[in-house]
Amino acid sequence: MQIKVSKEYLTELLSRQERVDQRGFFDYRSISIKTNTIPNAEGSASVYIGNTYVLAGVKLDVGTPMPDKPDEGVLVTSAELLPLASVEYEEGPPSPEAVEFARVVDRGIRAAEVIDTESLFIEENKVWNVYLDIYVLNYDGNLFDAGTLASVAALLTTRMPRLEGEQVIRTGDLPRLKTKGIVASTTFAKIGNAILLDPTGLEESFMNARLTIATDDEYIHAMQKGLAGYFTRQEIEKLIDTSFEKSKMLRSLISKAVSGD
Template sequence: MSSTPETSIIPKIKMNAILNVLAKGYHIDKRPLLSYRQIDVIKNISPNADSSVLVKLGYTQVLAGVKIEVGQPFPDNPEEGVLIVNAEYIPAASPTFEPGPPDENAIELARVIDRSIRESKAVALDKLVLVPGRKVWVVWLDIYILDHDGNLIDASMIASIIALAKARIPYYEIDQVTGNVKIDRSKSAGLLPLNKLVSSVTIYKIGDVLVVDPTAEEEAIASASLTIAISEDGNIVGMQKRGLGTFTEKEIEQALEISLNRGKEIIETIKKFLS
């Protein structure tokens, strides 16, 4: 498990250099401000998971794994399956990460991913009921930050959605008398049912400039960020603001426009990795 302390301190000289580059319309790696780094995906990383995906966003690396088990539904949603999202910052991922229980950053990351998937109804939880009111599929989505070079939320969302879309439900048989469920993981009952895909676009305010997909050094000097989740049908399904800085009304309008455009592009990229 992990604890993530305060963001690493950037020397003032380097901070000014980064701000000067951003003011000219480019990231420090020479990308335009609203361009993402290259996205690479490796599937089936963990053979014991029902699905696993490693996403590389520049030098940021995130592993998402899915495990599907039989469990009980939540009392307030007896006719739906269960989705549980956890996130863990691996200490080796960054010099600023330390061993220990997950802190508010890891918890917030998991909640942003969970809320975006849940509010969009991306996973068809109503199709995961085995014995109404008694037995359902419980979908565990675990996110591991392996290398941190900025923009962990967007990288985690990409990994999570691909992992869920590639997850296969184990073959099962239900005893009609007892209601017991017998699982055979050597066979599959089909893919985990999804209603739609979801992406997130996190807009960072650095100085007076709005950027997407910053490196860790750029992210360290951001005053605020706004994560906007976009569903495949073009709806905004979640928002999360972080940092002590503020966004003006005009900047929020710009952020919404950026997220709708970039979110659509990311979903098209995700589809390519699903084919």
């Protein structure tokens, strides 16, 4: 169960530079990343950020390439906000929130070239499709960062199936999916004029704007501003600096989790 506090109380805390869970404004909650949690999937990872719990699963199937990229495999990313994950979530077709979530995670992974999509070419009009499904199992804020961590960790530990004739061999001694980049996203919530990294579900219920920035060592790879509030240019530029700094820590957590697999 999530604790509830009033907006007035939260705002007052923030004006004293405090958060409900005592964190600094730019601190993450504790993060855990475990890979290969679903061994039947070609790749998988479970991630906790505080009480937010997200699972990413990767499957590969033979498919056809996109017309504008005939010699590359295709990444298909979806996100499910499962009804068991929050009292707010309901069954049904993906909500705009779920679609945005999947597309923002997808953009970071694509732009940072996490997957070497050219290695997925099989023959003319035949490539491997990579299906990345993000399952939200418990919601307590900051899905974007948890989803990106889980997705990248899952992709970096994905087994590359083999084709024997028409048959897809998914088990046995298989190499890993060829990957290139590694990326992590950092999400900020603006509540009044306070800006917080890694918002909890409670904080998100009061935020008026959200900004996600996905970076690696050198580049910004994706950004998404969300909700009806706003950021100023100065705020955005400052948050980019913070993102580069925090992304380094997140990517080292991924590397650690992946090397143990």
